[in-house]
Amino acid sequence: MTTIKTRIADAVDALAGDLEALSHRIHAHPELGYQEVQASGWLADFLDAQGFAVERGVGGVATAFRATFDAGAGPTIAILCEYDALPGIGHACGHNVIAAAGAGAGAALAALKDGLPAGRIHVIGTPAEEGGGGKVKLIEGGLFRHVDAAMMVHGFDRNVLHQTLLGVTRVAFEFAGKAAHASVDPWAGVNALDACIQTFNAVAMLRQQMRPDCRVHGIITDGGVVENVIPERAAATFSVRAPRIDGMWNLYERVVACAEGAAQATGTTLEVRPIDVVYEPMHSNEVLLELFGANLQALGVAIDPPMADRTASSDIGNVSQVVPTIHPWIAIAPRGTAIHTRDFLHAAVGPTARAGLLAGAKAMALTTLDLLSNPDLVAKAKAAHQPQ
Ligand SMILES: [Zn+2]
Ligand SMILES: [Zn+2]
Numbered sequence: 152m153t154t155i156k157t158r159i160a161d162a163v164d165a166l167a168g169d170l171e172a173l174s175h176r177i178h179a180h181p182e183l184g185y186q187e188v189q190a191s192g193w194l195a196d197f198l199d200a201q202g203f204a205v206e207r208g209v210g211g212v213a214t215a216f217r218a219t220f221d222a223g224a225g226p227t228i229a230i231l232c233e234y235d236a237l238p239g240i241g242h243a244c245g246h247n248v249i250a251a252a253g254a255g256a257g258a259a260l261a262a263l264k265d266g267l268p269a270g271r272i273h274v275i276g277t278p279a280e281e282g283g284g285g286k287v288k289l290i291e292g293g294l295f296r297h298v299d300a301a302m303m304v305h306g307f308d309r310n311v312l313h314q315t316l317l318g319v320t321r322v323a324f325e326f327a328g329k330a331a332h333a334s335v336d337p338w339a340g341v342n343a344l345d346a347c348i349q350t351f352n353a354v355a356m357l358r359q360q361m362r363p364d365c366r367v368h369g370i371i372t373d374g375g376v377v378e379n380v381i382p383e384r385a386a387a388t389f390s391v392r393a394p395r396i397d398g399m400w401n402l403y404e405r406v407v408a409c410a411e412g413a414a415q416a417t418g419t420t421l422e423v424r425p426i427d428v429v430y431e432p433m434h435s436n437e438v439l440l441e442l443f444g445a446n447l448q449a450l451g452v453a454i455d456p457p458m459a460d461r462t463a464s465s466d467i468g469n470v471s472q473v474v475p476t477i478h479p480w481i482a483i484a485p486r487g488t489a490i491h492t493r494d495f496l497h498a499a500v501g502p503t504a505r506a507g508l509l510a511g512a513k514a515m516a517l518t519t520l521d522l523l524s525n526p527d528l529v530a531k532a533k534a535a536h537q538p539q
Pocket of ligand 2: 244245246280305
């Protein structure tokens, strides 16, 4: 590595204790999406102390922040921090590590002071990834308007540069029928639960014709009150996921058609309501990924192959549709530990998490340095940005 790169890696190591403490503090105080008052405050305070100009509550989101280190006219690079926890199981997605890695990357670059090439670094605090789509609000709030490239890392049980993140849209179906005594006058009723069940059966048939990289999954949220009354109301929610936006809406229309057909078949009326914001598919940027991968390898971290069939969704996908973006996965848990589990929760404060935090912070800082020192790379990344 060059001298300046070694200095950046050393700066992360010098902050290792502080960064791990920050990660552990966030882990010990899990806060749900849009309620991350403590986590966003601790991160903002840390970056403020490292010489960043910090704006809190940006984009109209109280628990979002933007910390800026301005080194003159040049590219603008955004490093993103997530810090929301999961209901019931806390930081089982390891967002405490994402947060500390992002703050550490920013701090290491700021430590170069006058030695930093011209440009602007934003560390952006993005709330509510596990539902609520914080990044979508920040895009709407203009936080990515002048950003040339964005990056974050996510914890995993291995180091993977790119995993497919599917677009996802969520929908609620509510069926209205007519109550009747289920034994005395069943013929007088209109069974809303039947419509729900018929929807699931139709979706199950549709699944056979779905592409293998798409997902549809649902639950019944209201299946009636008592079995001696024909249910007059029943409801279900579904998630529809696909690797492309057009494919996602196409599949969504077919799932809605399943519910419409079920309503027709049962004589119920159907109300279709969208739930939550749409998470768009991840459009990864090869130019940025290559830089990040080379930096990770220069740090002595071995890169694992992607896993084709393990796909999730994230609002980083929405960011990737508007600016060149990467979302590499960094080992913070022993191999075989699945995210959103108790094991991953415990691993997120273990020794692998410390190593992953530092490697992620260094690789993001080094990649940002590459982009600031060579604006041609930014132009290349932008040319490669062709989301579908
Ligand atoms: Zn998660
Ligand atoms: Zn996550």
